[in-house]
Amino acid sequence: MRSGDIxxxxxxxxxxxxxxxxxxxxxxxxxxxxxxxxxAVGEGARLFVVNEFAxxxxxxxxxxxxxxxxxxxxPSSFMGETPRDLTIRDAMALVRHxxxxxxxxxxxxxxxxxxxxxxxxxxxxxxxxxxxxIRHWKMxxxxxxxxxxxxxxxxxxVIGAKVRKELFxxxxxxxxxxxxxxxxxxVIGIMGSEGRSIGLDVEELVIxxxxxxxxxxxxxxxxxxxxxxxxxEAIPRIKTHILSTIRKRHQGEEDVTVITQDAVLATFxxxxxxxxxxxxxxxGISLGVAGILTMNxxxxxxxxxxxxxxxxxxxxxxxxxxxxxxxxxxxxxxLVGALLGLAIGEIxxxxxxxxxPALPVSAPWWAIAAALGVAIVTGLTFSVLPARRAARLDPVxxxxxx
Numbered sequence: 001m002r003s004g005d006i007x008x009x010x011x012x013x014x015x016x017x018x019x020x021x022x023x024x025x026x027x028x029x030x031x032x033x034x035x036x037x038x039x040a041v042g043e044g045a046r047l048f049v050v051n052e053f054a055x056x057x058x059x060x061x062x063x064x065x066x067x068x069x070x071x072x073x074x075p076s077s078f079m080g081e082t083p084r085d086l087t088i089r090d091a092m093a094l095v096r097h098x099x100x101x102x103x104x105x106x107x108x109x110x111x112x113x114x115x116x117x118x119x120x121x122x123x124x125x126x127x128x129x130x131x132x133x134i135r136h137w138k139m140x141x142x143x144x145x146x147x148x149x150x151x152x153x154x155x156x157x158v159i160g161a162k163v164r165k166e167l168f169x170x171x172x173x174x175x176x177x178x179x180x181x182x183x184x185x186x187v188i189g190i191m192g193s194e195g196r197s198i199g200l201d202v203e204e205l206v207i208x209x210x211x212x213x214x215x216x217x218x219x220x221x222x223x224x225x226x227x228x229x230x231x232x233e234a235i236p237r238i239k240t241h242i243l244s245t246i247r248k249r250h251q252g253e254e255d256v257t258v259i260t261q262d263a264v265l266a267t268f269x270x271x272x273x274x275x276x277x278x279x280x281x282x283x284g285i286s287l288g289v290a291g292i293l294t295m296n297x298x299x300x301x302x303x304x305x306x307x308x309x310x311x312x313x314x315x316x317x318x319x320x321x322x323x324x325x326x327x328x329x330x331x332x333x334x335l336v337g338a339l340l341g342l343a344i345g346e347i348x349x350x351x352x353x354x355x356x357p358a359l360p361v362s363a364p365w366w367a368i369a370a371a372l373g374v375a376i377v378t379g380l381t382f383s384v385l386p387a388r389r390a391a392r393l394d395p396v397x398x399x400x401x402x
Contacts (some may be wrong), residue, residue, distance in 0.1 A: 028375055029341035030286060036344075042232065045359065060227070061242065065221065097237075099231070103208050104127050107127070113206055114178065133228075151216075169391040183212070210222075289373075327380060331376065338371065
């Protein structure tokens with residue numbers, strides 16, 4: 001028998017029992033669709049986190065007060081000693097390195113803001129003029145915080161688009177005095193950036209000079225210090241510079257933690273890749289179930305087609321040809337079911353992408369290739385037993401339905 005004859009024979013056998021064919025296609029397509037859809041969601045979550053961290057800026061180092069390591073209980077625990085606070089002068093000292101491009105101290109809090117009779121609670125950031133360039137934000141109107149001595153407070157503020165809309169409505173906001181907590185500031189700019197950035201909605205922010213924010217929050221310490229390197233290669237040198245500078249300023253104590261953007265991204269990348277592989281493995285179990293269903297159905301098919309197989313063997317068909325016929329039928333079923341499942345998975349990914357546009361839902365190529373490959377191999381593997389059983393049938397007994 002030629003290849004074309006084998007394929008036509010298999011297609012004819014599949015068309016002869018459409019209910020059986022549809023059940024097997026459904027089982028295989030559900031397995032493939034589950035793998036494609038779950039890996040697409042997992043990969044989308046990974047890319048979303050990577051993009052969120054990328055929005056922080058490029059070549060970024062984040063300085064946090066306190067050590068990340070725990071040293072257990074020691075004499076300092078009973079004496080009530082705590083790490084030194086990060087100050088504005090600490091941030092200014094970090095600029096003194098040739099590979100440092102920008103430094104932005106940060107204070108973060110939440111206070112009530114008001115203008116005339118309108119009031120709402122918003123997150124407030126205290127920083128300097130360098131924050132705009134470090135975070136790659138844009139201005140819609142006016143200007144950002146002016147450069148100058150970060151230790152000098154000024155009654156100025158920059159507000160997000162939602163804050164402007166909810167407080168000022170159709171009234172122009174630039175130049176107006178608004179109340180922030182127990183202080184009054186003049187609006188000098190309106191942010192043009194949109195969307196969330198690591199938990200903070202840029203449109204809902206109010207940004208003050210860092211010294212003004214410290215007076216508002218009644219604190220002398222900084223929440224974070226953002227340090228931007230001039231190049232990726234300079235990040236290790238700058239990290240060493242930060243630790244040595246803080247050690248000198250904090251009486252020999254290295255009481256800060258320096259997080260590099262690459263390290264954070266690599267950690268999240270490993271976590272989400274592991275989760276994606278896990279959910280893909282769980283979904284892949286359904287392909288094994290589909291393979292078992294294929295084997296059972298093919299065993300029933302062989303028992304129902306004993307006369308047909310006996311006639312083929314009586315006409316001179318060899319065991320190998322019968323084996324190829326049954327395996328071709330199973331292979332066609334697996335391939336069509338896998339392609340159908342791939343289409344369902346892609347459609348499902350598009351639907352999820354429309355519902356959650358911030359999530360870049362897209363199945364990676366390796367997941368698609370693995371799903372198709374496993375579906376076809378599973379279908380063929382579980383069809384070997386029915387195929388061997390059909391090939392061993394005696395033509396006389398098969399024709400007599402024994």
